[in-house]
Amino acid sequence: MIDEDFEARVGPHRRELLVHCYRMLGSVHEAEDLVQETMLRAWRARERYDAGLASVRTWLYKIATNACLSALQGRARRPLPSGLGGPSDDTDAPLAPALDVPWLQPFPDALLGDPAALAIRRGTLRLALIAAMQVLPPKQRAVLILRDVLEFPAAEVAALLETTPAAVNSALQRARTGLEGASPAEDDVAEPGDDAVDALVDRYIHSFEAADVAGLVALLTEDAVLEMPPVPLWYLGRDSYGRFMDRVFAMNGPDWRMVRTAANAQPAVAAYNRGDDGAYLLHTLQVFTVTPQGVARNVVFQDARVFAAFDLPPVLDAGGGASG
Template structure:
């Protein structure tokens, strides 16, 4: 940030304002996503935050633009969460049965959406406890959603972004004592399914080999191979559907019974993890139609978590078409 650019922005120059904001936009969107768990909600709230920043840039004191933007974005997120009853509520819970989680066990946030990026180029601050990959993992974002909003914001500011306690307190308009107290409670209450240490290196041959085995097993409709690929404690969830399947045989059987044969998978990445876009043949036309996106969480050379998103609006954010020619 240069003083001349700031002066022009404060004088009402929109191009100068964009020049100030653009270097921070991506990390601010990721920040809103971590707190809200939804890419669409994060983008909506970020737009509100940037509009508020534009309206108040004349009062910015010139000290730390990044902290000032985080203050606006964080408080807009908290305001959104205070009024989150505006979200339509999901209906029903699955009946308890073999391979399915009953009402007392299901805890996946139904509004959870995948983030279409790795964010591996965002460097956390020196006080951060999570690296960039871990802090955007789907399980981590899901775990954050179970914390009260203020604790959620404090944990992200301190442990993900590495803001010192004094800066976090300034961003939230509270005291360091309150920040430290909320952080202790947040760390105790965080329940993400944290990635074990034997996760393959992202984008490595080892990671690709597991994904290839998964795709090949589907193409051969090979139940035994799918079962062998899944860890004993594997889980399948499908937000926003209130359903969960646990265990290799229950998951493999569900996938083969409900997803079908003659599939096409296109590889992508979501939340720093391998993912696949699923296309199914259209019985009445020479095309394939998008059937959703599957995010894969690995443990060594096996799969311990599958999260399927069926909303086709999700695919648009990943840049995939709704149909493909049937080859």
């Protein structure tokens, strides 16, 4: 049993450790398991903790990072569809899910608490960046996160990973090279809370609920990306996006409700489609990358585990409220 004194020391670090493990693993559920594993390992090693060698926070990051590295041994990376091959030109292609792929999952902003308190620097939790990180070898990924995101000194990272500062600096350089061009520049991406972003997402919601494909397309950048894990297809450009949305409304009807949320410090919506009984059934979670030019990417998740992580009600009543 974990005593109150131990919990008082480690408890304040749980949220940031969850974010750290998510960055390493690309899965909210696995990150939660690894945080629990970290706390159990810390409890077992509490008598050996030396405050003269490291702060409690640094000690916990060492345990968590090494737990993640152990968990990643022999595992396939977690991709998005755009990381597996080129875009499709066929917007009528079968929407067959690839259930054998361990897809990247989004992170609910509700789990962040106060992002400022967790030092969630602008852009460091974006889906595109997390997806790019998954391509890196696990140790390079760890070094990149500890040095560039969390800003641990090289010597401290070396101690965490039981290596040398020179090896840390070398791994960091290789990791930075591996990420070049992997995601939009920081200044090119807007985030929730910006009035212009909120207004654009409101217009997207209005157009979607009206099944107005032309209105949706008008809000996109010219090279907008649409991808839909666990379906491995993805589409590039306004034309393909629009043709696919024509298919969505033809298949599912024009009656939708959208509920605002946020994921990976990006705007997001839950989409509900009206069923035969008049209730609106949870269909997808959509996570937007918004730039000054419009919506540059929409990652559309249709996964019960993702819905559960975001605590999304499975049904809205005819008035748009949660049901059941």
